[in-house]
Amino acid sequence: MAATKENVLTFIHLFNDKMQEHRQALTDMDQAIGDGDHGINMSRGMKAVEEKLPTFEEKNIDDILKGVGMTLVSTVGGASGPLYGTAFMKAGMTSKGKDELTAEDISAALEAAIEGIKQRGKSTTGEKTMLDAIVPAKEAYDKAVGEGKSIAAALADAEAAAWDGVEYTKTIIATKGRASYLGERSIGHQDPGATSITYLIQAAKE
Ligand code: ADP
Ligand code: MG
Ligand code: MG
Numbered sequence: 645m646a647a648t649k650e651n652v653l654t655f656i657h658l659f660n661d662k663m664q665e666h667r668q669a670l671t672d673m674d675q676a677i678g679d680g681d682h683g684i685n686m687s688r689g690m691k692a693v694e695e696k697l698p699t700f701e702e703k704n705i706d707d708i709l710k711g712v713g714m715t716l717v718s719t720v721g722g723a724s725g726p727l728y729g730t731a732f733m734k735a736g737m738t739s740k741g742k743d744e745l746t747a748e749d750i751s752a753a754l755e756a757a758i759e760g761i762k763q764r765g766k767s768t769t770g771e772k773t774m775l776d777a778i779v780p781a782k783e784a785y786d787k788a789v790g791e792g793k794s795i796a797a798a799l800a801d802a803e804a805a806a807w808d809g810v811e812y813t814k815t816i817i818a819t820k821g822r823a824s825y826l827g828e829r830s831i832g833h834q835d836p837g838a839t840s841i842t843y844l845i846q847a848a849k850e
Pocket of ligand 1: 674685724725727764766774820836837
């Protein structure tokens with residue numbers, strides 16, 4: 645079973661719902677180690693996406709994902725806007741001309757999203773960022789697909805790995821983004837971006 649365009653649109657709606665639902669919690673997390681706006685940023689960006697979605701619903705999957713990315717870049721100030729925006733735009737480029745996404749297409753989209761975040765953020769895993777959730781999520785996804793699991797089951801494994809990644813961010817020092825200004829004092833706090841991107845994986849699974 646592949647993911648259809650309808651599935652992709654539902655994923656985007658669900659991610660918006662989650663960003664509205666967890667707005668305060670994500671903001672509180674960012675209050676502890678950053679500037680207290682991550683929930684505000686993500687909820688504002690995804691609300692703008694939700695409002696624009698009817699204008700690109702008729703388009704192909706690649707243009708939908710690119711439209712989401714461009715909307716996030718243009719509506720979210722702060723680090724997360726360009727990073728999430730790049731991730732969606734890069735993922736969109738891998739789905740060019742596709743009516744649906746196979747398990748392998750989804751892996752390629754995740755890979756492109758990760759590479760986009762790394763390039764744009766000049767960052768890698770172990771720096772207490774969103775990469776500490778999405779990279780292990782993608783690894784778990786690939787492993788599950790390799791074992792013959794369905795896309796839904798593989799995304800469930802990916803979500804579990806992403807939550808483990810969120811837990812891991814509590815144990816390390818931030819070396820990228822605003823939280824890096826805190827140095828050792830960032831230990832003990834979970835990274836808001838790792839948390840929001842775990843909700844993205846959860847939305848994809850659902
Ligand atoms: P800002 O820090 O500009 O206020 P947000 O609060 O919206 O932006 O987003 C902060 C999140 O962005 C962090 O929790 C972290 O996960 C992510 N982040 C910040 N800088 C980087 C980077 N260079 N690479 C990857 N992720 C980053
Ligand atoms: Mg912030
Ligand atoms: Mg900010």
